[in-house]
Amino acid sequence: MGIVKNICCIGAGYVGGPTMAVIAHKCPHIKVTIVDLNAERIAAWNDEDVNNIPIYEPGLSEVVQSARGKNLFFSTDVEKAIDEADMIFISVNTPTKTYGLGKGMAADLKYIELCARQIAAVAKTGKIVVEKSTLPVRTAEAIKNILDNTGNGAKFQILSNPEFLAEGTAVEDLLHPDRVLIGGDTDAEGKKAIDALVEVYSNWVPEEKILTTNVWSSELSKLTANAFLAQRVSSINAMSELCERTGADVNEVARAIGMDSRIGSKFLKASVGFGGSCFQKDILNLVYIAKSYGLNQVADYWEQVVIMNDHQKQRFAANIVKTLYNTVSDKKIAFLGWAFKKDTNDTRESAAIYVADELLNEQANIAVYDPKVESDVVYRDLNYLDTRSAEQNKLGVSISDDPYTVCKDAHAIAVLTEWDEFKAYDWQKIYDNMKKPAFVFDGRNILDGDKMKDIGFIFQQIGK
Ligand code: UDX
Ligand code: UDX
Helix, strand or coil: CCCCCEEEEECCCCCHHHHHHHHHHHCCCCEEEEECCCHHHHHHHCCCCHHHCCCCCCCHHHHHHHHECCCEEEECCHHHHHHHCCEEEECCCCCECCCCCCCCCCECCHHHHHHHHHHHHHCCCCEEEEECCCCCCCHHHHHHHHHHHHCCCCCEEEEECCCCCCCCCHHHHHHCCCCEEEEECCCHHHHHHHHHHHHHHCCCCCHHHEEEEEHHHHHHHHHHHHHHHHHHHHHHHHHHHHHHHHCCCHHHHHHHHHCCCCCCCCCCCCCCCCCCCCHHHHHHHHHHHHHHCCCHHHHHHHHHHHHHHHHHHHHHHHHHHHHCCCCCCCCEEEEECCCCCCCCCCCCCCHHHHHHHHHHHCCCEEEEECCCCCHHHHHHHHHHHCCCCHHHHHHHEEECCCHHHHHCCCCEEEECCCCHHHHHCCHHHHHHCCCCCCEEEECCCCCCHHHHHHHCCEEEECCC
């Protein structure tokens, strides 16, 4: 297939956008075009002011600025981009199915299939198709079937190249990855395709960090990596509840076990629960695959990671109600943070949504501040749950871009995201303007407990 000169990526989201921007930045000799059905999103990527691009990630604007208009392009003309490319990345979303067989568990592959059909219809010459989206094992086979049976006879090679970037550190993760994983067919043609993609990454990634495997191993490794990471969070969160009952401090426990080199210190931060577009979706996907092979014990083992996470979110909300004398009806609860973690404006599966939902059921008034999340996103997230009408959500939830306004006259504050700026607030001022007694529930264990108690707050953290 030779050396890649023209790359197209379908899907200008949290994965496709940053990944392609970094490829373009590091490979000035490759033309990279990112296409998306969503015209508004493409317009935002093309915004003259590079700070208005639709995704917030530290360092991303600079990388986009360096390549945009030179060898990095954003467009809605999907067919043209497919036609011109010799390598096509598929980076569209694969949400959990909300209907039919596998509802609530299996990944919905309809967007992937649409992409495959479109590539088949448009492509006149052979192409390498790269799965970037997290996909259940053996999806490549389905893509290949569609391409081979609906196309014009052009030859396709399918590679799996899962993304391991974490939001909030996407640019850094892409520039200095722990490893790059490329799965492909083991025959000669497959190997050539793998080499073509290895060549792209080797423009900035050391060769020993580029791992090549067969397609199925690559697909399954992505699900496995996320399942293992999520399992660590659920494991430490399970211990956090035990710590609260027994007087142990989960931060101390995490530190003690993290120093064991066999365990390591990362992903041991107790929290109100993990969120994000990947963990829950990928584990449910794994559960579904295990079940479909009749491996019920395997399925139950992994499903418990998600059950534990749901429990953690639910008990955080229940504890607020219980602590506020068993009623939050008509009380103002201030939310600091709505994003699923700091340094991103992504809110998918954020714990804040579920905590808000529980508290709205208890008739609380919720006021939200998040430094990067737009107010319509907060309402969209709540409306999507379908627990109550859009009007009711509007009535129950207010949003402000000033944290001090959000906390004014509140009975309690819940910290849902670990944004650094929260630590630097004038907490005395916040305390003075709250209803008394003033409660703070730190769902991310980021605030200084002694200082908060000295000011007069009734202060609680996870696992303490
Ligand atoms: C998504 C998944 O969440 C992740 O699991 C997977 O690994 C990669 O895809 P993300 O980039 O975060 O990651 O999704 P999102 O921000 O929703 O971006 C997907 C984009 O694809 C959207 O902009 C959507 O408009 C676009 N899209 C979707 C198309 O252009 N065509 C389609 O047919 C479907
Ligand atoms: C994850 C994987 O890390 C990444 O490799 C994969 O490609 C996509 O999914 P992401 O969803 O962006 O990335 O975020 P991540 O940093 O993994 O955090 C996930 C959730 O776990 C967040 O809600 C975070 O706050 C929570 N978390 C993480 C904890 O509660 N405690 C921890 O110690 C670590």
